[in-house]
Amino acid sequence: MDHTQAPVLDALAAFRAGGYVPFTPPGHKQGRGTDPDTARVLGADVFGSDVLAISGLDDRRSTHRILDRARELMADAVGASTMD
Template structure:
């Protein structure tokens, strides 16, 4: 299990507390976080926006202040992680889980950037 998968596991742990409501969601899939961890593990170089290329194209002065970490998960859904037309269904699965979690009829996540 790589470092990014450890981060996903930690997020699952943080979601758990003593209330039964939150605990029942702890072992649920985290499709977008898992997909991002897989994307990072492949160390891909995207030829789509954003132009910083997961921090590779970021000005050194910015990296000095922020580090590279904030840029690693800033990827496009289309041509990168997932989207609604050429899909691995990560986004739809996450939206379905959110719909169930909040008792809504449907949920959509914005895929317009960070």
């Protein structure tokens, strides 16, 4: 198994590079509406990674299997049969 892969990070990088505007539950809006003091302390960029796995990193049916592939890699790395 190729442990140089990082499915979640790759999907997150693609999402951020794509300039998508999320249509997801409140609270996952990449910092839109964040309190100015919070943004000042944490930095505005940290909120760009607040993305749901479905309708963000993958589609709602998880057809790209991003989380499944990440779990498989982790299970293999630690010698587990599953990471559920």
